[in-house]
Amino acid sequence: MKERIFAAEGLIIRTRVLGEADRIVTLLTREEGKFEAVARGARKTKSKLAAGVDIFAHGRFTFHRGRTWPIVTSLDPIERFNWFRDNPDLYPYGLYLAELTDRFNSGEESCPEMFQLLLDGWQLLGGDVDHALLCRAFELKLANCGGYSPQMHFCTVCGCEVSLLFSPKQGGMVCSRCSATDAVKITAGTLALAKHLIEIPMAKVTKLRAGAEQKSELAGLTASFFAYHLDLGDLKTRRLLPE
Amino acid sequence: MVYPGSFKKLVEVLCRFPGVGPKTAQRLAFYLLGLSRDDVVAIARAMVEAKDKLGFCPLCGCLSELDSCSYCNDAGRDQSILLIVQEARDVLVMERTGQYRGLYHVLHGALSPLDGIGPEELKLDRLEKRIAEKEVSEVIIATNPNVEGDATAGYLARLLKPYSVRVTRIAFGLPVGGDIEYADDLTLSRALDGRREM
Ligand SMILES: [Zn+2]
Numbered sequence: 001m002k003e004r005i006f007a008a009e010g011l012i013i014r015t016r017v018l019g020e021a022d023r024i025v026t027l028l029t030r031e032e033g034k035f036e037a038v039a040r041g042a043r044k045t046k047s048k049l050a051a052g053v054d055i056f057a058h059g060r061f062t063f064h065r066g067r068t069w070p071i072v073t074s075l076d077p078i079e080r081f082n083w084f085r086d087n088p089d090l091y092p093y094g095l096y097l098a099e100l101t102d103r104f105n106s107g108e109e110s111c112p113e114m115f116q117l118l119l120d121g122w123q124l125l126g127g128d129v130d131h132a133l134l135c136r137a138f139e140l141k142l143a144n145c146g147g148y149s150p151q152m153h154f155c156t157v158c159g160c161e162v163s164l165l166f167s168p169k170q171g172g173m174v175c176s177r178c179s180a181t182d183a184v185k186i187t188a189g190t191l192a193l194a195k196h197l198i199e200i201p202m203a204k205v206t207k208l209r210a211g212a213e214q215k216s217e218l219a220g221l222t223a224s225f226f227a228y229h230l231d232l233g234d235l236k237t238r239r240l241l242p243e
Numbered sequence: 244m245v246y247p248g249s250f251k252k253l254v255e256v257l258c259r260f261p262g263v264g265p266k267t268a269q270r271l272a273f274y275l276l277g278l279s280r281d282d283v284v285a286i287a288r289a290m291v292e293a294k295d296k297l298g299f300c301p302l303c304g305c306l307s308e309l310d311s312c313s314y315c316n317d318a319g320r321d322q323s324i325l326l327i328v329q330e331a332r333d334v335l336v337m338e339r340t341g342q343y344r345g346l347y348h349v350l351h352g353a354l355s356p357l358d359g360i361g362p363e364e365l366k367l368d369r370l371e372k373r374i375a376e377k378e379v380s381e382v383i384i385a386t387n388p389n390v391e392g393d394a395t396a397g398y399l400a401r402l403l404k405p406y407s408v409r410v411t412r413i414a415f416g417l418p419v420g421g422d423i424e425y426a427d428d429l430t431l432s433r434a435l436d437g438r439r440e441m
């Protein structure tokens with residue numbers, strides 16, 4: 001039996017209005033996975049909760065298990081990632097990471113790696129980093145959290161090591177003998193970049209720079225891979241990214 | 244429970260109002276039944292008339308009579324100031340202060356990429372056109388003080404930079420009547436930013 005009162009460290013990845021003054025928030029938590037909760041009165045100007053139950057909020061929340069949704073009873077704010085509200089260029093990027101995470105994560109099973117990934121992503125976007133590369137690294141690592149990482153090191157079919165074709169359908173690199181119809185040629189530079197992004201920790205992405213061609217090739221690669229395997233073709237925020 | 248058919252229908256219709264559940268709907272239904280026939284007709288007629296005669300002004304987006312906007316066509320208003328709000332109901336709230344005498348621009352939303360609402364959906368080209376063509380000297384942005392509203396304000400400020408117009412954001416501070424002790428840190432820091440000379 002679940003406790004009536006519980007606490008969790010969470011990131012708010014989505015909000016919507018409920019009734020006259022309430023807000024429903026979608027939280028990704030370190031301990032309890034992803035779930036929706038109600039913040040009562042959060043849209044009133046005098047609400048003590050309001051500032052802490054908005055999108056991009058990071059805090060320690062306590063909940064009371066309600067009949068339909070858990071109810072946020074108190075919170076201890078940790079970070080608000082104010083750069084997303086202050087900088088209109090960063091806002092869509094922050095939301096893109098949120099939407100991707102939301103769509104990728106289906107239920108209440110907790111995944112601390114995913115929580116940490118989003119936390120790192122939001123944190124790093126506020127600093128000196130190539131936004132597009134950060135998004136690609138985030139996408140690849142998110143896929144890895146779900147066990148869907150594309151195979152970049154050798155041919156997915158025969159295992160040989162000479163392959164510069166990427167096939168979303170076959171789940172990664174393929175050689176010319178094994179390639180399916182959807183395989184596209186990618187340059188050695190883009191392949192190296194993709195491998196590198198998969199391996200390095202998020203914080204190291206801040207040091208990376210890449211040419212426009214490599215970035216657009218890599219963007220096409222991750223987009224097609226996600227579209228094929230995860231049915232994430234229709235991401236609302238992606239069309240508002242400047243890339 | 245067995246209700247007469249037309250009573251049931253009335254309750255069902257009333258339930259469609261925001262925030263009205265079956266219990267309140269029943270109470271309202273009994274209230275209506277207690278009124279004279281003329282009163283009920285007057286209520287029904289007011290609803291239909293409002294629906295027929297009111298709309299959003301094509302220029303400013305305010306709720307107005309279809310043939311003439313009571314804000315845009317009011318010669319006593321300062322045509323050089325525009326106050327931008329998210330919703331038409333925000334205009335009514337601003338009007339209640341009796342302090343603002345300029346014109347309005349209603350966005351009918353805020354930038355919310357997760358809901359598929361971008362600059363195009365807010366028809367910001369209409370706002371730009373208005374500022375380019377009319378004698379506007381100041382734009383006051385009064386979108387909501389949440390992430391969405393702030394991001395929208397930032398976007399608008401940048402969008403309007405090329406036009407020689409003063410862009411301001413309304414100040415956010417402490418709610419009147421409360422104790423500072425209970426204010427959250429973000430509200431307090433904004434209140435400090437928006438402080439004024441005494
Ligand atoms: Zn092969």
Ligand SMILES: [Zn+2]
Pocket residue numbers: 300301302303304305307312313314315316
């Ligand atoms: Zn008007």
